[in-house]
Amino acid sequence: MDPSTLQQLLQGISNVTWQSVVMIAIGGLLIFLAVAREYEPLLLLPIGAGAILTNLPLSPLIGADGMLTALYDMGVANELFPLLIFIGIGALTDFGPLLENPKMVLLGAAGQFGIFLTLILALMMGFTRNEAASIGIIGAIDGPTSIYVSGILAPHLLGPITVAAYSYMALVPLIMPPVMRLLTTKKERAIKMPYTQRTISQRTRILFPIIVTIGVGTLVPFATPLIGMLMLGNLMRESKVVERLTQASSNELANVVTLFLGLAIGSTMKGEDFLKVGTLAILGLGLLAFVLDTATGVLFGKAMCLASGGKFNPLIGAAGISAFPMAARVVQKEASREDFSNFILMHAMGANAAGQVASVVAGGVLLALMGAG
Amino acid sequence: MRRYTVRVNETDHVMDVEELAADTFTVHLSDGRLVDVVLTDHQDLAQAVIAPQVEVGHPRAPAPTAGSVPGLATPAGPGPSAREAHAAPPPAETVHPARPARAATRSAAGARTVTAPMPGVILSVAVAAGATVQRGQTLMVLEAMKMKNDLKAQREGTVSQVFVSDGDQVKHGDLLLEFQG
Incomplete structure (x- = not known):
């Protein structure tokens, strides 16, 4: 037999590199986390599968006509997928608790400080401005926003940033409580807050997404795509006249796009690009951004506690991030751990819904700061 | 609007409580006075601390009747200003209207x-x-x-x-x- 024939038949094996082996293991780890731990399985499973498929030797899924590359070009490179997902998120989000308690907007803003602190730190560590901004946005704990911002500013970092954003989102119940406990006293955590159920009229609920879109879009034009899609989904939900579209965007559309998005992000995790010291730094900085967000949120909650004469439970500050509704649930769990009769879930939900909007605005502000466009 | 009839020291008092919002009430007393009440906290706990802010139309007038509404205590006689927040003992069979209960009142018998x-x-x-x-x-x-x-x-x-x-x-x-x- 001609030796070149043998070489051709065995070219798969001969093209195995140590990087591809490590990346396949990482893909396996992501799938394990998705299956065994149920950490954001809807995203981590496709990302893990994408990473494995990408790193198989000479994978035909990557390249000019490769399926994964086609998915990437179709929806990640041009930012289509994260925006489509935002319609679904908007259709699922109930802004009622925020409308009942509008002062929670302040906490949504406070929960974004970590982004900017991390940005400064990343700059000092030698990342470029665009890279630093993309790393900071991990602190929003908002997958689609992270993908959107880093897709514009630093597409080469999409893989690690997305993996970090979604992994930490899954780890909200593990990462937040220690920070919250460290910064509050037992007495503060036990503060009870009266809840008054206000009836929010349907007119208010319908006007809210329209006004927010026009307001935010005018102030922060870079945030228009994200806020516009988020609020479109919410408008459909609250209008109650396009039930089918609401259902489709929060189920079918979101599911299909999530699959495509996960695979496409997985395809960016090519061993040679992913296995760098920089990736570890990104994962570390992303975690720091998240911790700082939680910390600034709680500290702002403490300020509100002081301002209100001890009537505000500072734990709620930690809910001012985007991870909806997990962050609010963690806040409720922490409060009831201190006193089982303490229910601050509705307040925390208000802050959490504000965080959802605020992280989108923060993404737009970052893009504006970096002069993207 | 809810009508409460409460008996204090063998005398029946009728009052109508109108709910303006979840935490804002107007109480119509039988002598024709109107009292605005803001509920600042409400918990059905054994350790309930209920501190409504009471604003009486005639600040000087004693309002013993109001003291017998569960969760609504006004001081009898002169003393604390009408705007001051007070805590009422949680709903209980016997009420002492003359006692100006302070915010720290805690009762284990409360949460029925x-x-x-x-x-x-x-x-x-x-x-x-x-x-x-x-x-x-x-x-x-x-x-x-x-x-x-x-x-x-x-x-x-x-x-x-x-x-x-x-x-x-x-x-x-x-x-x-x-x-x-």
């Missing part, structure tokens, strides 16, 4: 009822009428904002009545369960 701490759906009810429960025991599970919340007993006692069943939608403050005595 359990109300919904937030709007949601009752997923399951763990106890039935007649059941004896310990403090901290789960009475029912309330799902709010897609989160399951255990509603636990604030006190030990015997359940006299359960007002909700699985799948019921409840609003904030709805009566869920009542203890004996």
Whole structure:
């Protein structure tokens, strides 16, 4: 037999590199986390599968006509997928608790400080401005926003940033409580807050997404795509006249796009690009951004506690991030751990819904700061 | 509008309570006076601290009748200004209208009822009428904002009545369960 024939038949094996082996293991780890731990399985499973498929030797899924590359070009490179997902998120989000308690907007803003602190730190560590901004946005704990911002500013970092954003989102119940406990006293955590159920009229609920879109879009034009899609989904939900579209965007559309998005992000995790010291730094900085967000949120909650004469439970500050509704649930769990009769879930939900909007605005502000466009 | 008839020192007083908002009430006293009441805190706990802000139309006039409304205490006689917040002992059989209760009043006999701490759906009810429960025991599970919340007993006692069943939608403050005595 001609030796070149043998070489051709065995070219798969001969093209195995140590990087591809490590990346396949990482893909396996992501799938394990998705299956065994149920950490954001809807995203981590496709990302893990994408990473494995990408790193198989000479994978035909990557390249000019490769399926994964086609998915990437179709929806990640041009930012289509994260925006489509935002319609679904908007259709699922109930802004009622925020409308009942509008002062929670302040906490949504406070929960974004970590982004900017991390940005400064990343700059000092030698990342470029665009890279630093993309790393900071991990602190929003908002997958689609992270993908959107880093897709514009630093597409080469999409893989690690997305993996970090979604992994930490899954780890909200593990990462937040220690920070919250460290910064509050037992007495503060036990503060009870009266809840008054206000009836929010349907007119208010319908006007809210329209006004927010026009307001935010005018102030922060870079945030228009994200806020516009988020609020479109919410408008459909609250209008109650396009039930089918609401259902489709929060189920079918979101599911299909999530699959495509996960695979496409997985395809960016090519061993040679992913296995760098920089990736570890990104994962570390992303975690720091998240911790700082939680910390600034709680500290702002403490300020509100002081301002209100001890009537505000500072734990709620930690809910001012985007991870909806997990962050609010963690806040409720922490409060009831201190006193089982303490229910601050509705307040925390208000802050959490504000965080959802605020992280989108923060993404737009970052893009504006970096002069993207 | 709800009409309460309360007996203080063998005298019946009638008052009408008009709910303007979840935490704002106007109380019409039988002598024709109107009292604006703002409820700043409301918990059905053994350690309930209820501190309504009471604004009386005639600040100088004593208002002994108001003191007997559960959760609404005005001082009898001169002394603290009408705007000052006071705590009333939680609903109890005997009320002492002349005692200006201060905010720290705590009573273990208070929480006879359990109300919904937030709007949601009752997923399951763990106890039935007649059941004896310990403090901290789960009475029912309330799902709010897609989160399951255990509603636990604030006190030990015997359940006299359960007002909700699985799948019921409840609003904030709805009566869920009542203890004996």
